[in-house]
Amino acid sequence: MSRPPLTSAAIIAVGSEMLTPTRLDTNSLFITDVLNGLGIDVACKAVVGDDRAELTAHLALALSRHDLVIVTGGLGPTDDDLTREVVAAHLNLPLDEDAEVLAAIERRFAWRGFRMPAVNRRQAQVPRGAEVLPNHNGTAPGLWLETGGRIIVLLPGPPREMKPMLRLIADERLAPRAGGLRIHRRLIRIAGRTESRVEELTQPIYSSWTARTPPIATTILSVPGLIELHLSARSGDAALGAAALDAAVAEIDAVLGPDIVSRDGRSLEEVVGDLLRGRGLRIALAESCTGGLATTRLTDVPGSSDYVERGVVVYSNAAKTDLLGVPADLIAEHGAVSEAVAARMAMAVRTRAGVDIGVGITGIAGPGGGSDDKPVGTVCIAVAAPDARARTFRFPGNRELVRTFSAVTALDMVRRRLEAREADGDWVMPPSGRRGGG
Amino acid sequence: MSRPPLTSAAIIAVGSEMLTPTRLDTNSLFITDVLNGLGIDVACKAVVGDDRAELTAHLALALSRHDLVIVTGGLGPTDDDLTREVVAAHLNLPLDEDAEVLAAIERRFAWRGFRMPAVNRRQAQVPRGAEVLPNHNGTAPGLWLETGGRIIVLLPGPPREMKPMLRLIADERLAPRAGGLRIHRRLIRIAGRTESRVEELTQPIYSSWTARTPPIATTILSVPGLIELHLSARSGDAALGAAALDAAVAEIDAVLGPDIVSRDGRSLEEVVGDLLRGRGLRIALAESCTGGLATTRLTDVPGSSDYVERGVVVYSNAAKTDLLGVPADLIAEHGAVSEAVAARMAMAVRTRAGVDIGVGITGIAGPGGGSDDKPVGTVCIAVAAPDARARTFRFPGNRELVRTFSAVTALDMVRRRLEAREADGDWVMPPSGRRGGG
Numbered sequence: 001m002s003r004p005p006l007t008s009a010a011i012i013a014v015g016s017e018m019l020t021p022t023r024l025d026t027n028s029l030f031i032t033d034v035l036n037g038l039g040i041d042v043a044c045k046a047v048v049g050d051d052r053a054e055l056t057a058h059l060a061l062a063l064s065r066h067d068l069v070i071v072t073g074g075l076g077p078t079d080d081d082l083t084r085e086v087v088a089a090h091l092n093l094p095l096d097e098d099a100e101v102l103a104a105i106e107r108r109f110a111w112r113g114f115r116m117p118a119v120n121r122r123q124a125q126v127p128r129g130a131e132v133l134p135n136h137n138g139t140a141p142g143l144w145l146e147t148g149g150r151i152i153v154l155l156p157g158p159p160r161e162m163k164p165m166l167r168l169i170a171d172e173r174l175a176p177r178a179g180g181l182r183i184h185r186r187l188i189r190i191a192g193r194t195e196s197r198v199e200e201l202t203q204p205i206y207s208s209w210t211a212r213t214p215p216i217a218t219t220i221l222s223v224p225g226l227i228e229l230h231l232s233a234r235s236g237d238a239a240l241g242a243a244a245l246d247a248a249v250a251e252i253d254a255v256l257g258p259d260i261v262s263r264d265g266r267s268l269e270e271v272v273g274d275l276l277r278g279r280g281l282r283i284a285l286a287e288s289c290t291g292g293l294a295t296t297r298l299t300d301v302p303g304s305s306d307y308v309e310r311g312v313v314v315y316s317n318a319a320k321t322d323l324l325g326v327p328a329d330l331i332a333e334h335g336a337v338s339e340a341v342a343a344r345m346a347m348a349v350r351t352r353a354g355v356d357i358g359v360g361i362t363g364i365a366g367p368g369g370g371s372d373d374k375p376v377g378t379v380c381i382a383v384a385a386p387d388a389r390a391r392t393f394r395f396p397g398n399r400e401l402v403r404t405f406s407a408v409t410a411l412d413m414v415r416r417r418l419e420a421r422e423a424d425g426d427w428v429m430p431p432s433g434r435r436g437g438g
Numbered sequence: 439m440s441r442p443p444l445t446s447a448a449i450i451a452v453g454s455e456m457l458t459p460t461r462l463d464t465n466s467l468f469i470t471d472v473l474n475g476l477g478i479d480v481a482c483k484a485v486v487g488d489d490r491a492e493l494t495a496h497l498a499l500a501l502s503r504h505d506l507v508i509v510t511g512g513l514g515p516t517d518d519d520l521t522r523e524v525v526a527a528h529l530n531l532p533l534d535e536d537a538e539v540l541a542a543i544e545r546r547f548a549w550r551g552f553r554m555p556a557v558n559r560r561q562a563q564v565p566r567g568a569e570v571l572p573n574h575n576g577t578a579p580g581l582w583l584e585t586g587g588r589i590i591v592l593l594p595g596p597p598r599e600m601k602p603m604l605r606l607i608a609d610e611r612l613a614p615r616a617g618g619l620r621i622h623r624r625l626i627r628i629a630g631r632t633e634s635r636v637e638e639l640t641q642p643i644y645s646s647w648t649a650r651t652p653p654i655a656t657t658i659l660s661v662p663g664l665i666e667l668h669l670s671a672r673s674g675d676a677a678l679g680a681a682a683l684d685a686a687v688a689e690i691d692a693v694l695g696p697d698i699v700s701r702d703g704r705s706l707e708e709v710v711g712d713l714l715r716g717r718g719l720r721i722a723l724a725e726s727c728t729g730g731l732a733t734t735r736l737t738d739v740p741g742s743s744d745y746v747e748r749g750v751v752v753y754s755n756a757a758k759t760d761l762l763g764v765p766a767d768l769i770a771e772h773g774a775v776s777e778a779v780a781a782r783m784a785m786a787v788r789t790r791a792g793v794d795i796g797v798g799i800t801g802i803a804g805p806g807g808g809s810d811d812k813p814v815g816t817v818c819i820a821v822a823a824p825d826a827r828a829r830t831f832r833f834p835g836n837r838e839l840v841r842t843f844s845a846v847t848a849l850d851m852v853r854r855r856l857e858a859r860e861a862d863g864d865w866v867m868p869p870s871g872r873r874g875g876g
Contacts, residue, residue: 016655016657017657017659017668018483019470019479019480019481019482019483020470020474020657020668021467021468021470021471021474022467023659024462024464024466024467026462028462029459029460029462030459032457032458032459033459036458036459041457042457043457043486043487043489043492044457044484044485044486044487044492044496045456045457045484045485046482046483046484046485046496047482047483047484048481048482049481049482050657051481053503054481054482054503057499057502057503058482058484058499061495061496061499064495065491065492065495076633077634077637078637078641078658079641079645080657112832112834113832114632117634117635117637117638118638119634119637119638119641120634137834137835137836158660160835160836160839219458219460219461221460228460230459230460285751287730290734291730291733291734291736291737291738291742291746291749292725292729292730292731292733292734292737292749292751293730293734295729295730295751296728296729296730296731296734298729299729299730299751299753300729300837300838300841302804302805302806302837303806304729304753305753305754308729308751308753309753309754309756309757310750310751310752310753310754310757310761311729311730311749311750311751311753312748312749312750312751312761313723313730313733313737313746313748313749313750313751314748315737315742315743315746315747315748315749316743316747316748318747318792319747319748319791322790322791323748323750323761352760353757353760354756366740367740368740368741399738399740400738403738
């Protein structure tokens with residue numbers, strides 16, 4: 001094809017709910033990532049409500065300036081889903097009912113034991129000349145239109161429907177139309193360090209990368225319990241881009257080694273799972289303040305039944321004694337939130353489940369329950385494998401944040417234990433001992 | 439003043455970093471909240487990079503359609519901060535250096551013991567006729583311009599600078615121009631129904647609300663396992679607005695009663711918690727495929743230790759037998775994913791924990807483990823209180839979604855049991871029996 005390569009894109013998200021004080025369009029992050037990967041820049045993003053005139057105005061503006069316009073949302077079955085109609089009207093295209101699309105929607109309902117509600121018929125309307133993008137995760141098909149050298153892609157709003165559809169058209173339709181440059185990326189995940197500490201350690205290193213060939217851009221992002229370093233290099237030569245990023249990752253490795261969870265984008269849960277499966281080990285967890293969050297996160301990973309044997313959420317002291325045999329007088333002596341109790345929880349769940357690794361978490365997530373001695377955010381975590389090592393942390397933030405920090409840190413302690421790379425990190429409460437009793 | 443009241447606003451966020459795969463404009467949520475509080479709708483939001491042409495195009499579009507345009511960011515001292523210049527150029531206004539602004543910036547640096555860098559002089563440039571909005575938290579002043587009956591407000595990008603500035607102008611400048619109208623809201627949460635079914639049942643009702651005084655706008659939103667109905671009424675009379683919304687909620691109640699989780703924005707977890715606490719009941723959960731998610735969600739709520747006694751995550755069959763006494767031959771006869779096993783799990787965890795309500799969840803979250811008979815998404819959930827009632831569901835979507843649907847549905851079954859308002863919902867697999875054995 002001799003068409004000039006795609007260079008710039010506009011993203012329009014449709015839905016009045018994204019113009020309220022509580023909802024953001026987050027689809028655009030994924031879309032940007034995919035387009036950047038093809039060397040296509042996102043020049044602007046807009047959010048419009050379910051409003052014909054507003055959507056028309058933004059569509060016209062985007063088409064006047066950019067060669068790729070991606071519209072998400074407004075493809076649902078209801079009256080306020082206007083995207084199909086607005087795009088067709090703006091391009092002067094009639095809407096035809098597509099028999100295949102209609103049949104696919106009917107099949108989808110039938111599979112779940114329902115008849116298709118009459119309203120869903122609207123989702124089979126296709127602007128004449130548009131190509132249908134099948135939706136394997138919902139009823140609304142996507143649509144692909146070309147007009148005057150510009151491409152318009154309509155995608156459903158729900159992320160699990162939008163994402164696979166965009167991935168497919170990126171590979172099959174957009175990649176051949178993009179230029180030679182690609183953006184290459186690496187994601188380094190770091191645990192047990194604050195954002196400022198990671199910045200302090202890495203800024204002297206990455207600040208020189210922008211002067212290299214190819215230049216490497218670095219972004220530091222903080223998600224609860226983890227710090228992410230995003231590295232990107234734009235290059236027409238995949239091997240060159242990869243080599244530059246590998247060298248950069250190695251430089252970070254040299255200063256943050258034991259704190260690095262992954263260099264390939266894997267989540268902490270996946271890394272722990274891979275370590276366990278690789279060694280044929282199984283794990284069991286005993287959680288108090290986290291209410292099952294660590295077990296939930298570990299079992300988020302497909303196939304985790306290979307290595308997760310059980311979890312117990314011992315929310316009451318009775319449950320701690322009943323399910324784990326934690327002696328009431330140990331709790332009375334040290335308090336439910338103590339390294340001794342965490343260690344006993346870890347050892348007991350390990351022994352009772354007959355597995356290799358036991359985890360115990362007990363703490364004060366707040367907002368109530370804190371004291372001068374043990375304020376909200378105080379959390380004791382132990383890993384038994386088989387000897388129990390317990391540590392006390394003081395996590396910042398509200399209940400949700402304390403619980404997330406606790407679950408992430410517990411999994412990271414398992415990772416460090418399995419990698420035999422234990423280190424302090426920034427989170428440990430300074431006066432805390434390193435080894436719990438129990 | 440006899441000017442017509444402000445009705446609709448556009449927000450433009452300026453900054454190339456917000457067009458990367460990792461950063462969002464979140465200022466707009468705060469701005470929307472403040473404007474909605476004054477009865478001003480946000481009609482669209484845009485994010486543009488540090489690009490003169492793109493910003494000009496979006497500014498022109500916004501000014502052509504809305505009477506209030508709020509621009510955040512691009513007021514910094516560096517070359518890529520273009521907002522002042524672009525706005526002045528678009529309105530044909532010369533930029534003058536403002537001596538007072540310059541002095542304020544110099545004082546700010548002096549106070550921290552620095553001399554003002556030369557670049558910061560740009561921040562004292564003011565489009566002729568604009569009013570300066572002092573910045574007490576940074577160097578970039580805001581700017582207020584009126585042109586052809588439209589208002590343009592330029593605010594700095596950092597939230598801690600933008601927020602106090604917007605609060606002040608909302609009180610002092612926007613409120614008097616906003617007219618007496620305010621936006622009042624209600625959020626209805628619905629469980630056990632698909633979005634299309636909720637639409638089908640409620641659309642005939644809410645479609646007439648827009649013709650009422652005051653008119654009520656309705657948005658339907660789907661979050662995994664729940665449907666949200668967002669109602670908003672614009673009224674100058676708070677009592678009238680509240681009464682109109684109460685009447686509207688009652689109409690929805692009449693068709694969706696048992697499926698309504700809350701009418702006041704409370705989450706499902708909070709509703710279940712309030713029901714349990716109100717009756718002095720305690721709960722324990724036995725989870726398999728959800729890996730602790732239902733317990734985690736229930737304990738997200740502060741104070742949940744009042745009613746959550748324990749949870750067990752019986753991921754392996756051995757754990758099911760060991761922790762709950764589920765007979766191996768029951769599993770062999772019915773399969774681990776069966777109403778009989780779910781019911782036995784619910785009854786056993788209830789009895790062993792010595793509580794009032796037991797929950798059992800067992801299913802196939804995928805991606806592996808499905809069969810023709812029990813495909814991925816098949817989940818059996820039982821609530822024992824004390825007799826166990828089990829149901830089989832077939833949830834759509836990937837592992838994460840199936841787990842979320844399962845946890846939400848389990849909690850909703852508890853809610854229905856406690857409210858004695860059990861009904862089918864759309865999720866139940868049609869051929870399923872309503873009562874499990876065990």
